[in-house]
Amino acid sequence: MDDYSEIQALRQELTQAGYEYYVLDKPVMSDYDYDHKLRRLEKLEAAHPEAVTPDSPTQRVGGQALEAFTQVTHQVPLESLQDVFDFEELEAFDQRVKGVVPDAEYVVEPKVDGLSVALEYENGLFVRGATRGDGQVGEDVTENLRTVRSIPLKIPDAPARLIVRGEVYMPKKVFHDLNEERERRGEALFANPRNAAAGSLRQLDPKIAATRKLDIAVFNVQFAEGMSFATHLETLQYLQDKGFKVIPHDSCAQAAQAGERITEIGETRETFPFDIDGAVVKVNNLSQREILGSTAKFPRWAAAYKYPPEVKPAQVVDIVVQVGRTGVLTPKAVLTPVRLAGTSVTNATLHNQDFIREKDIRIGDTVLVRKAGEIIPEVLSVVLEKRPEGTTPYVLPKVCPVCGAPVERDEEGAHTRCTGAECPAQLLRNLAHFASRDAMDIDGLGIAVVENLVAAEFVKTPGDLYFLKEEEIAKLDRMGKKSAKNLMAALERSKGQDLSRLIYAFGIRQVGQKAGKILAARFHTLDALQNATLEELVAVDDIGEITAQSILEWMASPQSQHLIQRLKEAGVNMTAAEQGSDQRFAGMTFVLTGTLQQFTRDEASGMIEARGGKAAGSVSKKTTYVVAGEAAGSKLRKAQELGIPVLTEEEFSELLR
Known part of the structure; x- marks a missing residue:
């Protein structure tokens, strides 16, 4: 090339x-x-x-504003930094600086791996916060930044206008807790704290950002009307005095001392509450910074030392398989201890069967290991010349190592999952889903109560919920007699839920709320669904062969049969509600688009289905009507292109009446 x-x-x-x-x-x-x-x-x-x-x-500096947020032009650009990758390059940076200002001294700070923001204050009040964006234009995320508790909303004796710069991050502990919660709910995990912080700060709903417990490290005065400072250290002291959470920092007279501090930061990086991806070296004297100036991309008075990722060899002593709360089997390499990024590493995730096969990782191999994003240990490659004789390729087990149920490979994706309906590893997730609003709707049975029930060993399957005793529940943390009584009443009410909800509550792969309603309407009883053949299932509208196969396999599982029997003993309803006499929409398909004023989407869909119709998610030639609310978009345009009749909300309400 x-x-x-x-x-x-x-x-x-x-x-x-x-x-x-x-x-x-x-x-x-x-x-x-x-x-x-x-x-x-x-x-x-x-x-x-x-x-x-x-x-x-x-x-360019990098990045651009998302259209979902109001754009903000920074009064003072938020510049990026020149990177250096070793101490020779750091010395070259020092020589360039000393060539202009021979008596320059430095300040060294850890480089927080987060999202850079500018905070604006007018007469001491926080009025606006914006992301860095491309350095010139960022995004207005004021309301989300207000939820960061370490940002003062008011500062005393402030200038008429003050702009400070900082790095928003998610503390390591918060990151681990958040991923545990997301795993419990069956949601995708964040890759690293930086990713989590950026995603949280850019939520359109500030309430979501408020739950993420973001933090900030402030490191620069961008603008202070009517004020002057002599050094960077002076500005940091000023910010600290005003109540800001300031970046940890050290003054160093010469580049050699700065190098020592960089090494120390690298060796103690695990002690910081935030992730770091380097250390920043800055000229301390602000007048010298003015003399040095900036290039088109970055200031000449600062550099970011980037730590190379440590890569070390370790031996794979064993490969063990963990079963996550969503049923996914995750292989893990048990390693001879190796020190990486300041901590001892004894295991590394192997992700899935494809990962193991591609890298040909075997028990007994010597592998090269590093910490991805300085957090998660990962295997880079196998040192083939050190492979012992007699090793064999590793294959994931065909049954769940926790409950013994068969495992199956996702049709789309690389995951292998346990199919057990009562698998202990999935118990928390299964119980939470079973009790959720769209499933059995058991009021008061949130994740905290579920965790307490499991910890007390009162519940080992969703069926056990209906055999709980009020006095047992009352003994749980933060429950008491009244809460126990309310939960028992909610459990009793849930026994009467429609079959469609029960089918969805089972958590069968590929079977969501919509499929639950379709299956209940077609088979009427759970017994009939259990006895359905593949041909009968595939013949049902919107039930494809993959979904049908998932249903058959789930129903055939001994764990599923035990769960159903347990629910029958408890008196849970297993029959679909009789169709209403009003079937005026029979054979019709509706598509809802835009914002409706009189109903939620779920309410409108329920009214359509209650009258024998079908609520679809996309427009096709088979669509009977499109109901268009405010700000209707592409679905409305497609309906007009296909000549599909479009109803206003008022016209839809008239049809309902």
């Missing part, structure tokens, strides 16, 4: 990686790889200046 072809390929790769990292908050390329590819592109463009284009990743 010639230089010009390589320039073009690198631009495309880095532009895509930058979009995924800064806009989607879903990085697919490590920071270290991105930085080195960018360095390579810079060198190529320096050798071929005629090939430089305005849209090259080297010509």
Whole structure:
């Protein structure tokens, strides 16, 4: 590949990686790889200046504002930093600085791996907060920043206008707790604290951001009307005095001392409450900063030292399989102890069968290990020349190591799952789903109560819920007699729920609320559904072969049969409600779009289904009506293109009447 072809390929790769990292908050390329590819592109463009284009990743700070937020033009640009990757490059930075200001001294700070923001204050009141964006234009996230408790909403004796810069992050402990909660709910896990912080700060609903317990480390005065400071340390002291949570920092007279502090930060990085991806070296004297100035991309008075990821060998002593709360089997390598990023690592995730097969990881192998994002240990590769004789490829078990039920591979994706309806590893998730509003709707049976019931060993299957005793529940933490009485009443009420809800509550793969309603309407009783053949299931509208196979396998499982028997003994309803006499929408398909004023989407769909109709999610030639509320979008346009009749909300209400 010639230089010009390589320039073009690198631009495309880095532009895509930058979009995924800064806009989607879903990085697919490590920071270290991105930085080195960018360095390579810079060198190529320096050798071929005629090939430089305005849209090259080297010509921009990176990132852009999302259209969902109001754009903010920063009064003072939020510059990025020049990266250095070793102490030779740090010395070169020092020489450039000393060539202009020979008596320069430095301040060293850990580089927080979070999301950079500007906080604006007017007469001491917090009035606006914005993300860095591309350095010139960011996103207005004021309401979300108000939920960050370490940001003062009012500061004393402040100038008429003050702008400070900081890094919003998610503390490590909060990150681990959040991922545990997401796993319990069957939601996708965040890859790292930086990803979690960025996703939380960019929530359109501030209530969600408030639950994420974000924090901030403030590290710069961007603008202070009518005030002047001599040094950076003076500004940090000023910010600290005003109640801001300031970045940890140390003053260093010379570059050698700065290097010592960088090493110390790297060796103690696990002691910080936040993730770090380097250390920042800054000229302390602010007048010297003015003399040094900035390039088009970054200040000449600061540099970011990037720690290379530590990669060390370790031996795979064993491979064990864990079963998550969603039933996913996750293989884990048990390793001989190795120290990485300041902590002892004894295991690393192997993700799934595909990962093991691609890297050909076997018990007894020596592997190269690093910490992905400085948090999660991962296996990079096998050192084949050290492979012992007699090793064999590793294959995941065919039955669940926890409950013994068969496992199955996802049709779409790389996961292998336990199919057991009463698997202890999935108990918390299964109980929470069974009791949820759209399933059996057991009021008062939230995740905290579920955890208490499981911890007390009162419940080992959803069927056990209906055999609880009021006096047992009353003894649980934060329950008491009244709460126990209310929960018993909610359990009794839930016995009468329609069959469609029970089918959904089972948690059968591929069977959601809609499929539960369709199956209940077609088979009427759970016994009939249990006895249905593959041909009968596939013949039902919207039930494909994959879903039908999931139903058959779930019904055939001994654990499922035990659960159903337990529910029958408890007197849980297993019959579908009789169809109403009003079947005016029989054979009709409705699609709802836009915002309705009189009903929620669920209410409107329920009214359609109660009258024999079908509520679909997309417009096709088979659609009978499209009901268009306010701000209707692409579905309305498609209906108009296909000539499908469009009803206003008033016209829909008239049909209902």
